[in-house]
Amino acid sequence: MLKIISNRLTEEQYNIEEEALNASLFTTGNGYIGVRGSFEEYGSLRIQGAYIRGVIDEIIEVMEPFPDNEYMKKYYIDEDKLKEFEYQDSVINNLDFLLLRISIDGETFYPWEGKLLSWERYIESETAKLVRNVRWENSRGDITDFAFERFSSFADDHIYCIRVRITPINHCKKVEVISGIDKRVKTGGQKITSVLNESADKNVTYVHTLMGKKYGFETGITTVSNIFPAEAEWTGVSKDGLIYNTASFDAEKGREYTVEKCVYIVSSREGETAEPHVAGRRYEEYFGEHISEYRKIFEMADIDIKGDEKADVGVRFANYHSIISASHTDSIHSVAAKGLTGERYNDFVWWDCEVYQLPIFIYTAPEIAKKILMYRYRLLEQSRKNAKAAGLKGAKYAFCSSVEGDERVWMYARHPFMQVHINADIAWGIIHYYTVSGDIDFLRDYGMEMLTELCEFWKSRVELHNGRYEIRCVTGTDEHHPYVDNDAYTNYLVQFVLTKTTEYAKMFGMDNDYSEIANKLYQPIEDNGMIPQFDGYFDLSRNLEEAGGSNAVNFQMKSSGLYHKSQVIKQPDVMLIYSYLNMAPDGANYALNWDYYEKMCESSSSLSFAPHSICSADNGRMLSAYHYLIDTAYIDVYDIHKCGWQGVHSGCLVGAWYAVFRGIAGIVCREKYIEINPHMMPWWDKVTFSFYYKGSKYKVEMDNNSYLLETDSERDTVVIFKGEKCYINKENELVKKVR
Numbered sequence: 001m002l003k004i005i006s007n008r009l010t011e012e013q014y015n016i017e018e019e020a021l022n023a024s025l026f027t028t029g030n031g032y033i034g035v036r037g038s039f040e041e042y043g044s045l046r047i048q049g050a051y052i053r054g055v056i057d058e059i060i061e062v063m064e065p066f067p068d069n070e071y072m073k074k075y076y077i078d079e080d081k082l083k084e085f086e087y088q089d090s091v092i093n094n095l096d097f098l099l100l101r102i103s104i105d106g107e108t109f110y111p112w113e114g115k116l117l118s119w120e121r122y123i124e125s126e127t128a129k130l131v132r133n134v135r136w137e138n139s140r141g142d143i144t145d146f147a148f149e150r151f152s153s154f155a156d157d158h159i160y161c162i163r164v165r166i167t168p169i170n171h172c173k174k175v176e177v178i179s180g181i182d183k184r185v186k187t188g189g190q191k192i193t194s195v196l197n198e199s200a201d202k203n204v205t206y207v208h209t210l211m212g213k214k215y216g217f218e219t220g221i222t223t224v225s226n227i228f229p230a231e232a233e234w235t236g237v238s239k240d241g242l243i244y245n246t247a248s249f250d251a252e253k254g255r256e257y258t259v260e261k262c263v264y265i266v267s268s269r270e271g272e273t274a275e276p277h278v279a280g281r282r283y284e285e286y287f288g289e290h291i292s293e294y295r296k297i298f299e300m301a302d303i304d305i306k307g308d309e310k311a312d313v314g315v316r317f318a319n320y321h322s323i324i325s326a327s328h329t330d331s332i333h334s335v336a337a338k339g340l341t342g343e344r345y346n347d348f349v350w351w352d353c354e355v356y357q358l359p360i361f362i363y364t365a366p367e368i369a370k371k372i373l374m375y376r377y378r379l380l381e382q383s384r385k386n387a388k389a390a391g392l393k394g395a396k397y398a399f400c401s402s403v404e405g406d407e408r409v410w411m412y413a414r415h416p417f418m419q420v421h422i423n424a425d426i427a428w429g430i431i432h433y434y435t436v437s438g439d440i441d442f443l444r445d446y447g448m449e450m451l452t453e454l455c456e457f458w459k460s461r462v463e464l465h466n467g468r469y470e471i472r473c474v475t476g477t478d479e480h481h482p483y484v485d486n487d488a489y490t491n492y493l494v495q496f497v498l499t500k501t502t503e504y505a506k507m508f509g510m511d512n513d514y515s516e517i518a519n520k521l522y523q524p525i526e527d528n529g530m531i532p533q534f535d536g537y538f539d540l541s542r543n544l545e546e547a548g549g550s551n552a553v554n555f556q557m558k559s560s561g562l563y564h565k566s567q568v569i570k571q572p573d574v575m576l577i578y579s580y581l582n583m584a585p586d587g588a589n590y591a592l593n594w595d596y597y598e599k600m601c602e603s604s605s606s607l608s609f610a611p612h613s614i615c616s617a618d619n620g621r622m623l624s625a626y627h628y629l630i631d632t633a634y635i636d637v638y639d640i641h642k643c644g645w646q647g648v649h650s651g652c653l654v655g656a657w658y659a660v661f662r663g664i665a666g667i668v669c670r671e672k673y674i675e676i677n678p679h680m681m682p683w684w685d686k687v688t689f690s691f692y693y694k695g696s697k698y699k700v701e702m703d704n705n706s707y708l709l710e711t712d713s714e715r716d717t718v719v720i721f722k723g724e725k726c727y728i729n730k731e732n733e734l735v736k737k738v739r
Contacts, residue, residue, distance in 0.1 A: 002122075002637050004313050009637060011121040014111045020645035023047040025636060026123055027341040027648070028130050028150060029324035030294075031368075032157035033094075033265060034340020037121075037130060040100035040148060040162060041110055043182060045189075046645070050094040051340045052219065052267050054333030056347055056403050057212020059188045061088040063410065065555065068548035071562045075414065075482050076555065082412035089402040091340075091347030092192050092211045096182035097221050097263045099244060100162060102146070105173035107138040109146065114138045125320040126302075128154070128294050129287075135169070143169040154297070155289035157329055158272075160263040163283045168251045175251045177232075179225035179261050180205040180244025187343060199276070200236030203245050206276040211267075215403055218268040222277045228258045262286065270332050297323055300690055301364040303660050307685030311626070314633030318656035322360050325650050328367070331374035334401075335650065342647020348400040348408055349375070351422045351477075352651035354429030355580055356607060360657045363669075363691040366437045373433060376426050377446045379405030380453065387457055394456025397422050415482035418475040420461065421490040427454045427497040428581070436669045438694040444508060451501040455514050458494050462517060469521045476534065479556075479605075480563040480570040484534035488524050489573045489581075495521045496583055529589030530596065531574045537567060542600070544568040556641075558602045571605035572597065572612065579614040580658075582668045591619050606635055610655025617663035617679040625663055626681060632656045660687065665700055669693050673718035680704050680738050693717070702738065709734040 001018070002009040002025065011022055026037025036049035063085065067073035102109050111119075117135040124131055132148040145167040153159035166175060183195060196218070197208040203225045211217045225234070225245050232247035251257060260283045266272035301319050305312035325339030335357045337345040353372065361369035380395055382405030387396035399416045400408040409416040430447045433439065462469040471494065476487030498518035505512035524532050532538050544561040556570065557563075575597050578584050594615045601608060613628035633656040636644035661667055664687060666677040674693060681687075686703045696713035710733040711717060719726045721736050728734045 004309060005120075005122075007309065007313060008122045008124065009313060009317050012119065014116055014119050016112065019044070020047050021636070021639055022121075023049070024341050024644050024646070024648050026121065026130055027321070027324070027339070028123075028128065028152045029340050030128075030152040030154050030157055031324060031327040031340075032329065033152055033160065034324065035098070035150075035152060035160065036341060038096075038098065039111065040098045040150075040164065041102070041108065043096040043098060043185075045186060048093075048096050048098075048185065049342060050096065050098075051091050051343075051347065052094060052265065052269065053327060053340060054269050054347070054403065055092055055094070055211050055217050055219065055267050056089050056215065057092050057192060057217065058087050058214040059090045059092075059190055059192060060086055061090065061188060063412070065412075068560055069562060070547065071564050072548070072560075075564050078412050078414050085410065085412050088410065089214075089346060089348075089408050090188060091336075091343055092217075093185045093187040093343065094211075094219060094265070095193065095207055095209060095221055096185055097160070097223055097265070098150075098162065099178070099180050099182045099242065100164060100259065100261060101178040102164070102166060102259075103176040104138050104142050104144050104168075104171070105140060106176075107140070109136055109138075109144070117143065123317065123320060125316045126295070126298060127151070127291055128298070128320065128324065142171040142173055144171075145169060151287065151290055152324070153286055153290040154294040154328070155286070155292065158265050158277075159286055159290075160265060161283050161286045162261040162263070164259045166251070166257045166259065168253050168255070170253065172251060172253050174248055175257065176246065176248040177225070177227060177259055178244050178246045179259065180223055180242060181207050181221060182242055183207065184241035198238065198243050200238055200243050200245060202236060203234040203247070204276070204278055205236065205243050205245060207243060220266045220273070220275060220277075222264040224262045224264075224278055224280075226260050228260070230257055270330060294323075297328065297365050297368075301360060301657065303657060303687065303689040305660075305684055305687055308681070308683065311629065311633070311681075311684070314630060314637070315656045315660060317637070318633040318653040319360075321648055321650060322357070322654040322657065325357070325654075326361060326368050327371060328365070329371075331371045331378055334372050334375035337649075337651055338647030339650040341650070342645075344643070344646035346400075346402070346408070348402055350400060350651075351419070351425040352607065354425045354432075355576070356610070356651040356658075357654045358429050358432065359580075360654050362433050362436050363661065363693075366433070366439070366692055369433050369437070370439065370442060373430060373442075374446065376429075377450060380450060382406055384453065387460075392457055393460040394458075395423070395450070395453035396420070396457055397426055415475040415479050418473060418482055419477075419479075420471075420474055421476060421487070421493065423454050423457050424490060424493040424497050427451055427501070428493060431497065431500050435671045436693055443504065448501075448504060448508060448510070451497070451504065452512055455498055455501045455512070458498065459514065459517060462494075462521065467520070469517055471521075476573045477576060477607075478533065478569040478571055478573045480568065481534065486522050486524055487534045487573065488531050489576050491521060491523060492577050492583060492585065493581060495523060496581070523585060525585055525588060529587055529592055531577070531585070531588055531593055533569065533573050533597075540567045541565055542567050556604045558604050567600050569597070569601050571603065571608045572601060575611055575615050578618065579611040579662070594619055604641075606641060606649040606652035607655075609635065609652060610659045613655075613659040614663035617659075617666070618677075620679065622679060622681055625659075625679070629656065629659050629663075632659055661689065661691065665689070665702060667691070667700070673720055674698075675720045676707070676709070677722055678702060678707055678738050704738060707734075707736045707738050
């Protein structure tokens with residue numbers, strides 16, 4: 001397990017058992033490409049991975065779930081379709097361009113050979129650089145220091161740089177370097193890629209690859225290697241599935257030698273031509289340009305927590321993974337559930353994107369947030385076709401969105417096909433972005449078209465019963481309960497979307513009016529202020545009856561239970577209304593609902609922890625809020641769900657930022673004012689961070705006595721601080737007592 005050393009999460013010794021998990025944690029990327037933390041000297045299968053956003057094709061996906069109880073058989077798995085299922089879209093693993101092997105007197109450095117005298121590896125979050133420092137002794141007693149560094153450039157999506165500094169400690173032996181590309185990669189255990197063209201000449205290698213036959217995307221990878229200060233002659237070699245350049249030199253004891261490798265990656269997915277690209281620049285030049293661009297994003301998203309190193313390091317590490325998950329240059333693809341850290345969930349874009357992952361970018365990098373939404377706009381026409389095929393109007397977005405926007409849900413799984421809340425989630429993302437940014441041009445030129453089509457979908461999807469509109473036969477955010485009527489999260493959010501779209505339409509002089517449906521759409525709530533998650537929810541058992549075997553855990557379940565008979569839920573539904581949506585209905589009892597649903601939630605989805613942290617903070621339960629925050633930031637470091645090797649839980653990690661912003665600092669940005677109800681952690685000394693609102697920057701500095709909010713805005717901003725109305729601008733900051 002990683003430990004906090006010198007204020008960063010560090011692997012302090014090589015442990016082969018943790019290699020796959022740490023490959024996920026040590027992913028480097030820039031939103032265009034994600035490169036798992038496999039070793040330069042060898043990229044093991046399951047550990048190695050290099051994924052370009054949206055470079056997806058078809059694989060044979062071997063799935064063998066078995067319905068071991070009534071619930072799984074009747075409500076979860078369609079066995080007839082399971083018999084038919086075979087092919088599925090998936091992100092395709094690119095060739096391993098990390099290949100950089102170093103031999104000392106004929107013995108190649110591998111962590112599992114010779115003797116490791118020291119070892120440390122860590123992500124430098126503030127620079128997005130992966131660092132590994134090793135002192136290695138070979139079988140002859142030759143001791144050599146290796147200092148590895150690598151990063152994916154934020155200045156140029158296509159640049160990836162590697163550097164290793166080699167220092168002989170007690171010898172003057174011959175050093176041989178192999179630098180190039182390993183073509184022997186697999187996706188889902190299969191060989192999907194095929195080489196179209198390749199070359200190796202002196203210090204340059206080039207491979208042009210077909211990434212699959214369904215979509216036919218191609219990639220081109222060029223590597224350029226150099227050794228300083230040695231005068232080494234490079235030779236090109238292609239054999240045994242490798243294509244590389246090799247050079248050797250006689251080393252001097254105590255002298256440092258540097259191998260630099262620049263990789264240039266392009267893909268036909270973004271219209272680039274897969275031609276060789278040779279650049280003669282040094283590592284430090286590329287790194288300087290990268291830092292200049294990366295820090296603009298990182299420093300805005302950074303949260304500084306004084307007095308709690310664990311929380312400070314964890315949140316910063318989570319923010320790093322959030323930043324590298326999203327493209328800052330285009331809308332070819334969007335943010336996936338695993339980012340670009342693994343093949344699990346196939347690089348599909350889910351509802352996590354707009355509800356969980358979008359907020360950090362809305363508040364810290366609105367241009368990136370806009371690109372995320374433009375991905376949905378690009379797929380609007382296909383979404384219209386989806387709705388028409390389902391016999392509905394408007395636009396029906398795919399629950400699992402891939403290359404073309406048609407539905408990519410695993411055909412044998414019943415519940416995702418009913419998770420139509422995706423069509424409210426995307427609308428929520430558009431509204432949330434406009435509310436905070438004030439980007440009227442986006443709303444007019446793109447947002448209203450999407451909102452209108454989504455409202456037309458809901459207009460054709462609702463049903464009129466006994467004078468009220470209902471939404472029947474759905475799966476809400478809680479996937480343990482499919483085939484339910486009037487899911488609370490869905491109904492409340494749909495009403496909000498219909499209302500806001502009608503409001504915006506009037507603003508633009510449009511005729512769209514969905515107020516009749518919005519006013520009559522059923523909003524479930526009991527007389528005591530409890531919100532039933534769906535019709536009949538409170539009539540179910542508060543216990544979970546177990547039956548059959550235990551393989552249901554593969555479906556993110558704590559046990560093989562009869563969930564259709566139980567109130568036990570997978571993840572928040574009702575509590576998202578209070579936390580992420582900030583739309584608690586009149587008469588609802590927050591504390592009562594939180595007490596109840598916290599106990600009913602088994603948190604078998606990683607999307608549970610951040611909302612639970614916010615709900616705990618809102619209700620003054622700061623120890624619970626803290627524990628949930630730590631689970632959010634450290635979910636993969638601690639491998640809470642025992643699957644971190646498949647890729648990090650991006651939708652969870654991004655919640656660490658939001659749990660501090662929304663939960664601890666208590667900020668809710670409304671359309672015309674900022675609402676603040678802080679809940680400071682008693683044992684923290686200070687929290688500092690920044691965010692954007694209506695195009696201006698705001699800085700928060702909060703401790704256990706005071707709350708400081710300052711801005712560069714020249715206009716007055718209305719702030720409702722704990723119910724008190726205030727005004728701030730660049731000349732007039734807000735200073736209030738926290739308690």
